[in-house]
Amino acid sequence: MSASSSPPSRLRTAARRLLLPTGLGLAFVAQAVGALLPSVPLLIAATAAGLAADLALHRWQGGMAAALGKLQATVSVRQVVRDLLLVTALLRIEEQDYEERYLALVCGLLVFYALHFACQAVATAVRRSRTLPLVTRNIDASALRLSAAPPALVMRRAGLRLLTFGLPSSVGLLATAVTGSGRWAAAGIAVSAAFAAVANGVLLVRLLPGRRPVAPEEALEWFEAWLAEYQPTVGMYFSGGTSSAYQANMWLEPLARLEGRPIIVLRERFMVKKIASTDIPIVCLPKVADLMRLEHSTLKMLIHPSNSGKTSQVLRIPTIKHAFVNHGESDKLSSCNPYAKAYDEVWVAGPAARERYALADVGVDDKDVREIGRPQLDVIQPYAGAPTGPYTTVLYAPTWEGWDGNPGNTSVVEAGENIVRALLADPGVRLLYKPHPLTGSVDPRAGAANVRIQQMIRAASAKRAAEHAGDRPGPAAAQELARRTAELDRLTTSSFRDSADDAERMMLQSVPEPGRAAAVTAATTAWEAAYWASFPAWEHLIVTDARPNVYACFNVADLLISDVSSVISDYLASEKPYAVANTSGLPEQEFRDAFPTVRAGAVLSPDAAGIPALLESVRRPEKDTYAEARAELKLHLLGPSDPPSVVRFNDAARALGAAAEAHREGMAVRALAVIPKQRETGTELESERVTG
Known part of the structure; x- marks a missing residue:
């Protein structure tokens, strides 16, 4: 359509x-x-x-x-x-x-x-x-x-x-x-x-x-003194636009669990208030000259969730090792960016990504690729079998259109409305629609289709509401959600409600609060439970806010429909059924061959004709022919579950930190060897000048 x-x-x-x-x-x-x-x-x-x-x-x-x-x-x-x-x-x-x-x-x-x-x-x-x-x-x-x-x-x-x-x-x-x-x-x-x-x-x-606040140079001297006292060892570097903060936020909890003293280094002032609630110290250094002060700190290694124009600036610091962790892995070419060879190591989830870099031949040596799993996927609940209630919850989470104009990037334009129409036609389906935040940012057609899809879902929900008059959670559920929302807002956004970008105001109000991250985790879990309980089981939902996140949607879904994106890889942690929309123009087998993440799921054509059979296979597990393939693909994409990803992530950080320490010691030895030669050469030149 x-x-x-x-x-x-x-x-x-x-x-x-x-x-x-x-x-x-x-x-x-x-x-x-x-x-x-x-x-x-x-x-x-x-x-x-x-x-x-x-x-x-x-x-x-x-x-x-x-x-x-x-x-x-x-x-x-x-x-x-x-x-x-x-x-x-x-x-x-x-x-x-x-x-x-x-x-x-x-x-x-x-x-x-x-x-x-x-x-x-x-x-x-x-x-x-x-x-x-x-x-x-x-x-x-x-x-x-x-x-x-x-x-x-x-x-x-x-x-x-x-x-x-x-x-x-x-x-x-x-x-x-x-x-x-x-x-x-x-x-x-x-x-x-x-x-x-x-x-x-x-x-x-x-x-x-x-x-007045202190002078700029005094502020930088204070920062250096704080660095010397705190002595950070590991950190995350992030630079990006206003809508890219989610790429950093997904690594906050894994970073907080690393051994050592973590720190987050940002480059844009507006990004300071977009980073989610965390106990980790955050510092934003907009100028390159100030960023270079990290060279003489105890910081050993930084992880990088994304590439940006400013990444090359921090890579100049020779005393710090750098690992590219990406914000998600998929079969798309963007997951094998040649820029990755600029880092000391590339940390990937499993063997599939290692093979992807080898096939792409973008200059990343296999010895620099390290498999760590996806430590943030611990929150995803495992597959519990066929839906037990009267409704099958389907999560449609398409990705955005991307920068390269490839029509196969997103299904929203060519297939989105057909997919949603087919799902809404089934009286036993409850639809969750969670589009990518950047949908429509490049191609206006994607934005227009996204609007029409949401209109279709709202109309279907209104029709169901008329059919289920009075069949809704009572006022106690809404009150509980309001209470949980207020609690979570107090923990995560109370310091930054003013939209003015007054950076000093943020510094004044964001003093350290030990245990805040743990409180946020508990409050988030309680909020998610209250959120889902506040809606009837039959109501279709459009999820475009930051809460609930996509992982929370995974946990309530019986089936995922998406595009070739990292959403598929992450969803496989649950081993639940999934389907991928094929808008690439390739025949199905060529599509499967081109994108290995598709091999354990159903493939939907743009007309969405396969939706009824897909729903039948979810409701009747004996018709699910991909269960074994999903378990194999999960291992291939995310690596083994033992040792856990959190452990492998920490081991990788410890090893890279040790490499940075060895490099610093080598630099010191080389410097000591060069200084006497420089003095000797200077003496000879002075002697020649006097003799001459």
């Missing part, structure tokens, strides 16, 4: 986006007409509508507000025009000569705008004074003299500040237009100017020597 969005749908979306800007433009036109006629009712209505549209634009359509700014129609310009139209209306309304009075009002407005722009300049200075060369979490940073950030309205939201502080002046000018008394306008302008003056005072206090 075609996944391209229909023209009417695109037009409706565009119309909704343009509604506020159009309303704002019409309000200015109406205000101008009201000023020139003059018409007080029209002036009041147009001004109020314009202010409301401007505030709504900043609240709900920040991107459109930024676009208007690029056209030089900034919020400052809009407010100036609005106030000038009000003054023009007053001049038109008055029949006598009141130039001096209105000149005073204009001067008052100019003072207000001067204070506003001064506030913006001071806010910039305060931000610069508070921007330290590093950001931390789970580290006591009180020595850096940090303090809570000024209110966001004063510090960062210049447009909203102007609209809010300018509201009294607008109301005063309108009141003068109605009453004819200039006192209202003068009072309103005075209040606006007073607000701006107070905001300047609040910010200027932050520039006093006693209120």
Whole structure:
């Protein structure tokens, strides 16, 4: 089925986006007409509508507000025009000569705008004074003299500040237009100017020597002292975009269980608050020069869940060994990136990945590949047999479209709607739909298909709700979920609820809390139980939030339908049945030959004709012809269960750390051997210079 969005749908979306800007433009036109006629009712209505549209634009359509700014129609310009139209209306309304009075009002407005722009300049200075060369979490940073950030309205939201502080002046000018008394306008302008003056005072206090954080060099010296005291030995390095944090978060618990003293090294300030709750110290070093200070620390090795442009910078440090662990393994070419040869070792789950690198021939030596399993899969529950209840829970978790334009990357575009339609047609199916977070980020067709799939599921759920009226968990289940959600939010997000990227505020509020990670694990388990219990067994669900994660969905699913991706490899830890959608254009056998992870599961064509037979094999295990193949493939993909993956991961980290220690000792020996030669050569040169 075609996944391209229909023209009417695109037009409706565009119309909704343009509604506020159009309303704002019409309000200015109406205000101008009201000023020139003059018409007080029209002036009041147009001004109020314009202010409301401007505030709504900043609240709900920040991107459109930024676009208007690029056209030089900034919020400052809009407010100036609005106030000038009000003054023009007053001049038109008055029949006598009141130039001096209105000149005073204009001067008052100019003072207000001067204070506003001064506030913006001071806010910039305060931000610069508070921007330290590093950001931390789970580290006591009180020595850096940090303090809570000024209110966001004063510090960062210049447009909203102007609209809010300018509201009294607008109301005063309108009141003068109605009453004819200039006192209202003068009072309103005075209040606006007073607000701006107070905001300047609040910010200027932050520039006093006693209120500033330490200087950048002092902060770096403090960091080096902390490194010397903490003495980290193992760590994780991560750099990426806003939607890539999940790649690092999946390695938090395995990293926390390693021997030694772990640390997390980040490069982007925004990423500090996107890392999930953990006890591990986190440090963000945006500049390369500051990153190089790790060279003289006790840090021996770093794991890398992903490649990024900034990875090469940390690889320059000769005293640290580096292991690429990836954020998932699949048969796709992206799992054998040639960049992997830049690392000291490549840690993979099992023999399949080792073979994949050998076949890809991208320069990774087999001796540098180490099989460690997937330590984060311990939470996945094993296969318990056929569904015992009236419903078969099917998890459809397609991957995204990728960067290479390969139509076989995701099934969402060509097969997604057919798969979902076939599943919803079975009255005994409960569908969980969990699309990849990046779905639609490259190909708009994938995004449009994702929207339509969700609409289909919501409609099916609404139909079932009508059929099962009254058959829902009681209010106690919802209350329990709300309680568990509040508890988990308190543990994981309470320090970072403010969306402002005030890094120093994060450092101030994220002091070490021993045992927090264990509390988060327990709270997460309780939350997941409450989450599933809050829905009836027949209700289809769309899971797009970070919670529940895909592993939690694995545990409640009887069947997985996905694409060629790491989701398949991870799901095999349960040995439950699965199916892979084939949108590559290859015949089934060629598809199986090209992608070994497919060999233990059913293959679905884009028309999803195989769904009924697939569901039958899940409900009647005697028809499941892939059970033995799944056990074999699990061993091939994830390696043996004895010793456990956690143990193999720790052994690999210990061995790489020992290699780093041996390398450091060798560097020291070589340095001692070179220094006498350099001194001898320097003496000879000095002797030749004197003799000459």
